[in-house]
Amino acid sequence: MRGGLNFDIAHLLAGSLVLVSFLQLYQDRLYALLNIFALHALVLALSVAWQAYVQSAPHLYVTATIALVFKAIVIPVALHRIIVQLGIHREIEKVVGVGTAMLLGMGLVALSMVVMLRVTAEADPLAREDLAFALSVVLLGLLMMVTRRNAVSQVVGFMSLENGLVLAATGAKGMPLVVEISVAFSILIAFIVIGIFLFRIRERFDTVDLQALDSRRGERQ
Amino acid sequence: MSFDALAAVLIIPAVAAGLLSVLPGYRLTARLNVIATFGTFVIALSLFFGRPPQGPYLHVDDLNNVFIVLTTFVGFTTSVFSASYIGHELEIGRLTPAFLRFYHAMYQILMFAMNLALIANNIGIMWVAIELATLTTVLMVGIYRTHEALEAAWKYFILGSVGIALALFGTILVYMAARPVIGEGLDAMVWTMLVARAAEFDPALLNVAFVFLLLGYGTKVGLAPLHAWLPDAHAEGPTPISAVLSGLLLNVALYALLRFKMLLAVNPNAVAPGPLMVTMGLISLVFAAFMLYRRRDIKRMFAYSSIEHMGIITFAFGMGGPLANFAGLLHMTMHSLTKSAIFFAVGHIAQVKGTQQIANMGGLTETNPVLGWGLVLGVVAIAGLPPLGIFMSEFLVVTSTFAREPWLAMVLVFGILIGVAALFLRLNTIAFGEPRGATAEAKASYVPMFAHLALVFIAGIYMPPALVSWFQNVAKLLG
Numbered sequence: 001m002r003g004g005l006n007f008d009i010a011h012l013l014a015g016s017l018v019l020v021s022f023l024q025l026y027q028d029r030l031y032a033l034l035n036i037f038a039l040h041a042l043v044l045a046l047s048v049a050w051q052a053y054v055q056s057a058p059h060l061y062v063t064a065t066i067a068l069v070f071k072a073i074v075i076p077v078a079l080h081r082i083i084v085q086l087g088i089h090r091e092i093e094k095v096v097g098v099g100t101a102m103l104l105g106m107g108l109v110a111l112s113m114v115v116m117l118r119v120t121a122e123a124d125p126l127a128r129e130d131l132a133f134a135l136s137v138v139l140l141g142l143l144m145m146v147t148r149r150n151a152v153s154q155v156v157g158f159m160s161l162e163n164g165l166v167l168a169a170t171g172a173k174g175m176p177l178v179v180e181i182s183v184a185f186s187i188l189i190a191f192i193v194i195g196i197f198l199f200r201i202r203e204r205f206d207t208v209d210l211q212a213l214d215s216r217r218g219e220r221q
Numbered sequence: 222m223s224f225d226a227l228a229a230v231l232i233i234p235a236v237a238a239g240l241l242s243v244l245p246g247y248r249l250t251a252r253l254n255v256i257a258t259f260g261t262f263v264i265a266l267s268l269f270f271g272r273p274p275q276g277p278y279l280h281v282d283d284l285n286n287v288f289i290v291l292t293t294f295v296g297f298t299t300s301v302f303s304a305s306y307i308g309h310e311l312e313i314g315r316l317t318p319a320f321l322r323f324y325h326a327m328y329q330i331l332m333f334a335m336n337l338a339l340i341a342n343n344i345g346i347m348w349v350a351i352e353l354a355t356l357t358t359v360l361m362v363g364i365y366r367t368h369e370a371l372e373a374a375w376k377y378f379i380l381g382s383v384g385i386a387l388a389l390f391g392t393i394l395v396y397m398a399a400r401p402v403i404g405e406g407l408d409a410m411v412w413t414m415l416v417a418r419a420a421e422f423d424p425a426l427l428n429v430a431f432v433f434l435l436l437g438y439g440t441k442v443g444l445a446p447l448h449a450w451l452p453d454a455h456a457e458g459p460t461p462i463s464a465v466l467s468g469l470l471l472n473v474a475l476y477a478l479l480r481f482k483m484l485l486a487v488n489p490n491a492v493a494p495g496p497l498m499v500t501m502g503l504i505s506l507v508f509a510a511f512m513l514y515r516r517r518d519i520k521r522m523f524a525y526s527s528i529e530h531m532g533i534i535t536f537a538f539g540m541g542g543p544l545a546n547f548a549g550l551l552h553m554t555m556h557s558l559t560k561s562a563i564f565f566a567v568g569h570i571a572q573v574k575g576t577q578q579i580a581n582m583g584g585l586t587e588t589n590p591v592l593g594w595g596l597v598l599g600v601v602a603i604a605g606l607p608p609l610g611i612f613m614s615e616f617l618v619v620t621s622t623f624a625r626e627p628w629l630a631m632v633l634v635f636g637i638l639i640g641v642a643a644l645f646l647r648l649n650t651i652a653f654g655e656p657r658g659a660t661a662e663a664k665a666s667y668v669p670m671f672a673h674l675a676l677v678f679i680a681g682i683y684m685p686p687a688l689v690s691w692f693q694n695v696a697k698l699l700g
Contacts, residue, residue, distance in 0.1 A: 119425035120397070127397065138390060142383065154379065161386055168393045174405025175396055176345065 006054045007126055013047035014133040017167060018109060021140040021160060025105055026098045030083050030152055034076045037156045041071035044163045051170045054126075060170055067166065071159065079152060096147050108139040130171030137164030227273045227281060229264045230289065230336045233257055238329035242322055247311055251304035254325050258300040258332060262293040265336075277411050280342035283695045288339045288476050291554055295468045295561050296332050298669035302565045303328070303461035305666040309572050310459070320364060324459070331357045331465065335473050342412045344392050347477060351388070351441065354470060355381045362458035373453035380450040384440025388477075391433030395484070398426040416484060424490035431494055434481045435501070441474030443528050444535060445505040455524035456577065460568030463520055467527040468561035472553055475531065479538060479699060486541075486700040498539030499629065505532030506636040513643035518577045519567055522647060523560065526603060529640050530556045536633065537618045538699065540625070546696035548617035555610040555677055556603075562673035563599040566592055569665040570651075574658040579647060583657030592663050593652050595670050600648045602677050604641045610680035 020040045027033040045068035052060030096104075112135035120128040141161025145154050169175055237257035244250050268286055275281070281289070307324065310316045316324065331354055338350035359381065363374030392410075399409040402421045408414050419427075440447040455463045482498070485491045509529035516522035534556065537549030569592055570585065571577045585593030602609040605616075615637065622630040 115429060119423075119429050121425075122401075122423060131394075131397070135390070138386065145379070145383065151375075158379070158382055158386075161383070165386060165389050165393070168390060172393050172397050172400070174400065174409075175393070176407045176410060 010047070010050055010054060010126055011129055013043060013050055014130050014167060014171075017043050017047060017163070018133050018136045018140070021137050021144075021164075022102070022105055024156070024160060025101050025140065025144060025147075028098075030150070031080070033153055033156055034079055034083075037160060038072045038076040040160050040163055041067055041075075044166060045072060047167060048170045051130075055173055057174070063166065063170060067163070071163070075159070079155070083152060101143065101147050104143055105140055108143060109136040112136045112139055124173075127171050127173060131168055134164045134168035134171060137161070137167060140164075225273075226264055226267050226271065227279050227340060230261055230268075230293070230340065231333055233261045233264065234329040234333035234336065238326045238333065241329060242326035245318065245322070247308060247318070247321060250321065250325050251307065254328060255297070255300045255304060257329060258293070258297040261332065261336070262290075262297040265289045265293040275342060275413060277407060278343055278346060279340050280413060281340055282698075283691065284479070284698055285339045285476065287550065287554070287691070287695060288472065289336060291557055292335050292339060292469050292473070293332075295557055295673075296335075296465065298672060299461050299464050299468070299561060299565075300328070301666060302464070302568065302669045303459075305664065306459070306461055306568050306572070309664060315365060316459075324361065324364060327357050327361050328461075328465075331361070331470075335469060338473050339476060343407075343410050344395060344412060344415070344480075345410050347412075347480075348385075348389055348392050351438070351474065351477060352385050354473065355385060355441065358454070358458075358462065358466060358470060361462045362454045364459060365457065367457070369453075370457040373450075373457035377450040377454040380440060380447070384437045384447065386437070387433050387440075388437025391430045391437055391481075394426055394430035394433065395481070398422040398430060412480065416487060419484045419487040420489065422488055422491075424488055424492075427485055427488055428492045431481060431485055431492070431497075435478065435494075435497055438474045438478045438481075439501060442471055442478065442535065443505075443531050444501045445508045445528065445532070448505065448509075448528050451528060452521045452524040455527070456518050456521040460520070460564055460571065463524070464561040464564035464568075467524070467564065468557040471527065471531050472557060475534065475538075475553070478535075482538070483699060495539045495541050498535050500539075502532045502534070502536030502539055503629070503632055503636070505529070506536065507532075507632065507639070510636045510640035510643065513640055514646070516647070517579055519571065519579050519582070519647075519651070520564075520577055522579070522644075523563055523567060526640065526644065527556075527560055529636070530560070530603075533615065533618060533633070533637070537621075540622060540629075541700060542621070542625075543693065543696045544621040545618065546699045547692050548614050548621055550692050550695060551680075552611065552614035552618060555614050555680060558673045558677050559599060559602045559609075559611060562670045562677070563596065563603060565670040565673075566596040566599055569663050570596065573661050573663045576658065579651060581658040582651045583654050585652045585656075588656045588660040589663050591667055592665065595667065595674070597648065597652050598674050599670070600644055602674060604644050605637065608678070608681045610677040613681050613684075 017040065020036060020043055023036050024033065024040065027036055045064045048060055048067055049064040052058065052064060113132050116132035116135050117128060120131060138161050141157050141164055144157030144160065148154050148157060234257060237253065241250055241253060244253065268281055268289065272281055307316065307321065311318070311321065334350045334354035334357060338347050338354060341347040341350055359374050359378045362377055363370050395415070396409055399415055399418070399422060401423070402418050403409040403414055436447065443451040455466060482494045485494045506529050509525045509532060512525045513522060513529070516525060530552070534549050534553050537545045537552060570582065573589060573592070574582050585596065602611055605611045619630055619634060622633055
């Protein structure tokens with residue numbers, strides 16, 4: 001029953017990723033949020049590595065390593081430093097409360113299950129569960145981006161969204177390496193961009209709270 | 222020359238970007254920028270005559286040939302405009318020489334990314350190229366480092382990234398749909414393979430994929446309700462970037478959408494993508510037309526006008542059929558030319574007046590006759606008055622819709638009229654009446670603006686038969 005075990009472990013890891021996404025939703029301190037994001041990336045790395053083993057696709061180990069080194073270690077450490085430098089390790093403001101966010105999150109997961117499981121009825125079960133979980137992670141990342149106002153937590157939301165995309169890409173068996181590398185690479189670029197932005201924002205506004213930015217929104221008289 | 226022409230469209234901007242990022246001096250770099258874009262344009266033109274064989278990564282067909290030539294042409298004229306615009310910005314100290322290097326390098330990288338997105342034969346590479354184009358424009362929008370510029374860039378970055386992420390999910394789903402039919406590996410992402418076998422794909426998976434792609438690339442096209450980044454990005458960045466954004470980048474995103482629409486059109490069991498595009502197009506059109514009224518910032522106003530016209534174009538392609546597709550293509554070309562011409566005029570006007578607020582502009586036709594009348598001509602063209610090119614294309618869109626869906630045509634005409642009225646209301650304050658604001662002499666290069674307007678004018682009166690048959694051919698291809 002090797003096939004059964006393979007499936008179970010892949011399922012477990014992908015499911016854990018969704019759970020960690022939920023953990024992210026209700027963190028109200030930036031440090032804790034970063035730690036959970038590191039955990040998110042770690043689970044992703046394990047999941048990708050397991051897919052690499054199951055599909056005997058060695059190139060996926062590269063993707064797993066990138067996820068582990070870059071997203072689980074380098075980025076959280078760097079963001080940690082930025083937070084210290086900016087002195088913003090206070091509570092996160094939220095647009096909606098924890099309860100509402102969790103309920104919305106559950107709704108989104110249910111939605112992605114209904115959509116993906118229905119349309120992928122003929123695909124092999126592993127890919128289809130993976131895809132459903134991946135969509136859940138993507139939607140939860142989106143939810144996090146809209147429920148946070150702080151620039152750092154929006155960035156974390158965006159990165160967990162990208163984690164969901166990597167999960168989907170590795171679940172799609174035999175998808176060319178080009179794409180995986182480019183996803184990882186684009187995250188790198190995105191991160192540099194964000195880093196630059198954060199510093200500029202700090203220079204100009206002395207805050208990374210997007211509400212300060214929003215105050216200048218719209219038609220200026 | 223076979224494969225070389227296609228590669229050269231990518232290599233020239235890439236090499237130029239490298240050079241421009243290290244070379245100092247405004248005169249030298251601005252000229253190099255112009256030369257590089259001109260070279261790219263000439264090579265793109267040569268694709269009309271000799272077409273390289275398609276490979277697994279790059280290809281050129283009737284559809285993207287039109288897009289490449291348009292992109293490289295507007296890229297070239299914008300670089301001419303940019304030279305004089307940036308010269309002025311350096312003089313008044315809004316840009317420093319270090320940012321100049323950065324600006325020129327980014328301009329070439331943007332050209333590279335757009336060309337790559339257009340000629341990529343692989344849906345993965347196309348996605349990477351569009352993401353690259355997004356990131357470079359984010360950096361350019363934020364280049365002035367003001368409150369507003371940073372806010373605009375951040376908003377653009379967040380919304381653009383979400384759009385891009387959704388598009389990637391859609392791309393993965395297309396691969397999943399293709400894999401059982403074509404087999405694992407690279408082939409299942411190659412465009413030409415996909416379209417050949419699309420009829421056998423799982424229709425349910427394709428449907429979901431298209432929804433993600435429509436939302437994802439639709440954000441980049443600027444379709445309402447995903448348009449929020451567009452007015453800010455246009456208003457706060459340097460004007461040459463506004464011209465390139467409106468004239469080109471929106472088209473590139475639309476091109477990606479059209480490619481996937483063709484995929485769905487081949488599959489008999491997939492949902493028809495037309496109604497979705499028609500709905501989003503009409504919403505964008507009517508919404509943007511009403512938004513035009515309350516604008517006080519001139520660049521923001523024309524940004525909303527871009528949303529309006531992208532709505533019309535998406536609507537036309539959504540209707541489908543040879544006539545509507547033809548009209549959509551024509552409208553896209555005319556809109557690119559006209560809107561970038563308007564932004565060329567607006568850029569110089571804002572420099573003369575020292576502001577972008579419409580309230581501080583007035584009587585331009587008296588104080589700066591060439592610039593003022595150039596803007597008037599541009600707005601007349603974009604409003605779709607005869608005998609200019611946009612009249613032709615809008616007329617075609619409307620009549621082809623009346624023949625098939627009279628009710629939709631009513632909404633379409635309503636939206637267009639609302640938009641036209643708003644534009645003329647504002648144009649009246651800007652171009653005529655008492656002169657207001659600074660009245661300095663404009664040090665402008667008028668050639669790009671009038672070249673575009675002349676092309677639009679000629680197209681309104683006489684379309685060369687070769688071009689007509691080319692567009693008809695593409696329209697048939699789009700189904």
